[in-house]
Amino acid sequence: MHLNHMWNQLHTRRWITLITIKDVAQLAGVSKATVSRVLNNSGYVNEATRQKVEVVMKEHQYIPSASAVSLSRQETSTIGVLVPEIDNMFYGDMLHGITEVADQKELSLIFFDTQDNGEKEARALRTLSQQRVRGLILAPAVDYSNDAMASNLRKQLNALNIPLVIVDRDSDNMPWDGVFYENYQSSYQAAIELYKAGNRRLGVITGDLKLKIGRDRLEGFRQGVLDCGLNLREEDIFEGDFLTPRAYELSKAMFHSGDWPQAIYTSNNSTSLGFLKATHECGIEIGRDIAVIGNDRIAILDMLGIPFSCVYRDNHEMGRVALRMLLERIENPDRPRNIYMIPYSVQLSGSERITK
Amino acid sequence: MHLNHMWNQLHTRRWITLITIKDVAQLAGVSKATVSRVLNNSGYVNEATRQKVEVVMKEHQYIPSASAVSLSRQETSTIGVLVPEIDNMFYGDMLHGITEVADQKELSLIFFDTQDNGEKEARALRTLSQQRVRGLILAPAVDYSNDAMASNLRKQLNALNIPLVIVDRDSDNMPWDGVFYENYQSSYQAAIELYKAGNRRLGVITGDLKLKIGRDRLEGFRQGVLDCGLNLREEDIFEGDFLTPRAYELSKAMFHSGDWPQAIYTSNNSTSLGFLKATHECGIEIGRDIAVIGNDRIAILDMLGIPFSCVYRDNHEMGRVALRMLLERIENPDRPRNIYMIPYSVQLSGSERITK
DNA sequence: TAAAGCGCTGTAACCGATTCCTTAAAATAC
């Protein structure tokens, strides 16, 4: 109280030099070591001494410096989180799940948005490494087994040698833990559902096929179509990139061509939106002119009562699981690689069927 | 390369002790000070020496510890970001804007989701203070001039004495910089638009009136109604909380009552969604049974071609402005308080009018 | 030719914590 006041006087409006452990020690008439023991509840401290120190700490609002603690303990209590586009609801939900667990475990999160850009991802990794984060949750921007940047990024990640959980976007032959989604199976299921609803000519707007997640969704769907005794025509495969604008363009072109599949599978939420935008603009009516099933749920559509069938997973849960898994890895660095597959759910609303 | 290898052997699968400045110095045959000079491009360094050091750094993938740097420099390069609910698109967009600028300026973000909870906010502030963040962007969970928790939080923020920008949610008599939105005026405008569209009995689903932002939107709307020569009936003011479930309940009750205003103003995006959900469930048709204008744009509705008129601002821009403002404050702690009002836009789509 | 200045580098103190080691007093055992 008194000290703070003095400092305020000295450098008004400047960065206030916060009170340090040394100050607390002096004010309480003990050594730094003792204050540290009080702080961490470690070792022997006489009850009276503890009280004395605690009073001083409270009175002066002592807050230990995380940098100093990290430096001397040789570890931080921050977790890195890296996602490709935070303005996609999917990652918002996931991040929410992560923050929930982080809050419980008193961890801080350092956050990066890589904007689907491999170079930004590399930069972010470097920064995270400087920060000496305790662990990392990574939703990669690129396919780590494929992309041109990949080998660099892999090297970087290996060099970091940090507890790591990959979320959402799998790559082949990765040594790291992961929380993924049954991309193949859910997409397979999407085909089945479209078939069961009576559609016989099926199409798909794919995601980015440079990503394994994109290929898996296409191949799962394709296999589903085949197993229904149908075939997936080449011209009914529209190669997208998981983003809205491209899906929109593809869909519009498709409708303008005048010839399209009875039913379409859209590979993620952004793709679905692009598709829906096009249907609206082209005067196409779902349930009359075309049927659709999407990957990813779009909560707003449900609220509005707009029928939109989908296969999806719990994004929120995905975030929670990811951080929990990371913590287990941190606890036990030697345990074998762990992969958790978030199960998919099917939500049928009628949009997968042509009724009119 | 060689060193890393050795370490890998020693403690396999353990946290690798990264190479330090001391190691680099030794390997390059110079002192720590010289390495530091190379690192920061400060002071005199002979070109040959610089080369030598840089080679060693590159070869051994030297990455300086942020904790050590912060400790000795007495400042960090991290910014704290605190939002009430990251799974609301609004904050996702804002965060995106923030990350954009942070990336340019090579700043790290420490992120917290307070879930509209004052206690979590207090905890987060404590953690941020430990982290000695360079500055803080805060979208408060509570009204700092009103709420029961407020005085504690205010005290805490004052104690932190950290460069601070408040975003989105204003409070009275706050000494801090802020980036806000023309809540009063935009809501006033909403009333005007509803009037111009021919509606004469207007209603509102408010936000949380414990928040200034909620009160401003209500009062702006009320004044607008009055200035149109109408009055805002008490029974046409539905007191919500900015969240979807409550707005949904209120709207449903309103429709069940059989008597409702010609036009409704919904106070934010979540409120709009609750309202829309209710209209759908109750078989109410917008444009026939009721007109609506919302605060906040809902991008998906535009894509789907669902008419939804609104007053709104650029959330993305809001994030960018906030961080830029924060950086200016950090540069110049003595400058007078700065407030930026994000202008509002009006988007009319027909939903503000009853045509059938 | 001596003093001053410049370019370059190293030594050592420091930032704010933790922790090992030591010492001393108090409590307990024999």
Added chain:
DNA sequence: GTATTTTAAGGAATCGGTTACAGCGCTTTA
């Protein structure tokens, strides 16, 4: 009453950087 253990607290090294200062060789200037 002495030996041993337990409790309590301080001194000092340490973590990995930054930076003020000193020193040295060489060039420039009076």
